[in-house]
């Protein structure tokens with residue numbers, strides 16, 4: 016077997032002596048291996064296939080790590096990882112203990128900054144370039160940003176500032192006309208016009224070639240020609256929006272032509288002003304199923320290379336699908352319902368809604384802040400907006416949630432998908448703070464369903480409640496329960512699912528099933544547990560919680576959210592405010608950024624598998640002093656228990 020070029024590449028330095036022909040062969044080898052690897056691990060295939068040549072060109076033309084390459088979002092960093100000494104580790108990318116699917120400073124000196132959320136690259140590039148200048152460090156800073164990421168406000172804030180500072184940064188705009196679904200907005204339309212008017216580039220190439228072909232003086236004239244070109248460009252490139260913002264514009268270039276891209280990067284490297292190089296690529300390039308369906312292959316699970324079909328098929332529908340179907344169903348009867356996504360139409364399950372009610376659906380681009388303020392305004396105008404946003408991305412719109420929605424008690428429903436740990440995408444994507452950050456806001460109601468059927472009820476309830484409501488649900492398949500007609504639940508009321516004497520386990524959302532399973536395990540150890548589905552993180556079911564605390568030896572809360580500021584800590588604060596002091600155990604996510612791995616692995620690591628929850632409860636009961644236990648089970652306990660049982664509807 017012929018030795019492959021790829022086998023000789025341990026670091027970007029190894030690219031420097033290769034010819035452009037070799038670099039093209041190398042790109043082919045990278046593409047092949049990438050498809051092989053990702054077909055087994057899952058991951059962001061289409062974005063990476065689209066940047067194979069661009070990444071090779073960047074590492075050929077720049078000198079990482081002296082020059083700093085910042086990947087926006089970071090989901091397209093796989094080729095970069097392969098070229099920077101992590102090729103073997105690609106076999107375990109995104110798996111527990113393996114390398115991350117995003118840039119990680121801890122992994123390599125070539126990873127400049129940890130990313131996962133979109134549109135931060137330009138701010139980092141500008142800031143880093145300023146710091147390097149002030150600290151006397153050599154090197155160029157390049158940010159690679161997609162046309163999707165360029166729909167976010169943060170990117171424009173940085174362009175505005177970088178142009179003003181005349182920062183020595185290079186922005187590579189990777190324009191593939193796609194966000195996850197097609198890019199939206201007037202800026203995308205502008206880029207299309209620029210792409211269509213691309214006669215400039217062929218003219219530029221021809222111009223360069225002609226100059227270089229002149230014997231003896233050609234190279235020198237080419238150098239001078241670079242400057243002439245800038246002025247010609249002023250006349251013929253349409254719009255020149257970036258130039259107006261203070262960035263020298265180069266492009267559009269064919270992003271799959273390594274030589275063209277590399278030469279332009281080399282040229283731009285010598286300029287000490289802000290430069291934007293516009294490269295046009297095709298998402299999924301070189302693998303037909305991904306080219307045909309870049310949306311599906313944006314992020315994929317393991318798949319069969321021949322067919323492109325996913326290897327595993329879920330038994331029950333996901334919470335996302337159930338939400339999408341329920342919203343269509345409810346919206347059939349209520350014309351005021353509007354759905355909003357921030358560039359995540361299929362991810363949030365809104366594709367059916369978009370198809371059924373195109374006039375009532377808005378994809379605002381990667382613009383969570385705008386999405387929330389826009390939703391507030393729709394509510395102000397008398398509509399019923401449902402903003403479907405992942406828990407982790409809603410963090411970006413926190414001020415809009417407070418200032419534009421809650422402060423004015425607007426009727427906005429937040430459908431918060433990917434709440435809890437999300438698995439392989441890791442710490443940038445885990446949705447583990449929303450209960451904390453939403454429960455603190457006045458007027459906000461926060462719910463979490465115990466299963467996919469309850470999600471339907473909660474959506475219906477949210478649309479009935481006046482004022483802002485958040486329903487948080489996980490990136491998981493449902494439990495496979497029967498789906499019933501959606502009904503309105505009583506606000507702030509929990510549901511008692513199982514009656515016991517020793518311990519009361521109050522669980523929220525996904526943790527309800529875990530709590531029930533733990534109760535089964537505890538029963539085998541002669542510990543009898545009451546299990547409550549909290550339903551609401553806010554308002555709390557105070558009456559029930561007080562009774563539970565008084566009538567059991569131990570009160571346990573379980574949630575898939577950060578313990579700090581989470582549901583459990585709010586329950587304990589409420590009990591103390593009411594003068595109720597009880598032995599308690601808060602179970603939830605520790606004060607750490609949780610790594611990547613499968614959801615089950617991560618929950619187990621966090622002590623939130625049913626076995627570990629049961630063991631932790633048993634351990635705590637064993638540790639409790641007999642005095643405390645007997646006090647709690649004393650006279651007061653018996654009287655209150657009688658009253659309690661008369662009030663609740665066990666197994667409602």
Ligand SMILES: Cc1ncc(C[n+]2csc(CCOP(=O)(O)OP(=O)(O)O)c2C)c(N)n1
Pocket residue numbers: 062065088090091131132133160161162163164165189191193194195298313357358359381383408411
């Ligand atoms: C703040 C934020 N919102 C949403 C996302 C989800 N997301 C990840 S990649 C992506 C599309 C990015 O498109 P683009 O920048 O054009 O890159 P491409 O995948 O097309 O290469 C989106 C919406 C995110 N990472 N961060």
